[in-house]
Amino acid sequence: MLFGISSYRVYSRQASAIIFTPTVTVKSSPNDNSVDLFVIHEGTKVQITDLVEGWSEVRLANGNVGWVKTETFRHI
Numbered sequence: 001m002l003f004g005i006s007s008y009r010v011y012s013r014q015a016s017a018i019i020f021t022p023t024v025t026v027k028s029s030p031n032d033n034s035v036d037l038f039v040i041h042e043g044t045k046v047q048i049t050d051l052v053e054g055w056s057e058v059r060l061a062n063g064n065v066g067w068v069k070t071e072t073f074r075h076i
Contacts, residue, residue: 015048017058017073026066030055037066046073 022042028035030052040046040060049065050057056070 021072
């Protein structure tokens with residue numbers, strides 16, 4: 001059972017997704033009023049690193065990290 005929990009945590013930390021919204025502004029925190037960090041576009045592959053109430057923390061291949069609304073992507 002411990003091995004199963006450990007495997008799930010590793011898998012969930014490395015979940016990949018593709019952005020399905022034409023343009024997404026990545027935020028500094030999971031809040032509409034937070035600072036805009038950068039913009040990503042439809043088709044961008046991201047790693048999901050955290051989830052908070054409708055927001056997901058994403059990491060791009062170049063190392064940039066920020067928050068997007070969960071509805072903007074689909075898991076792969």
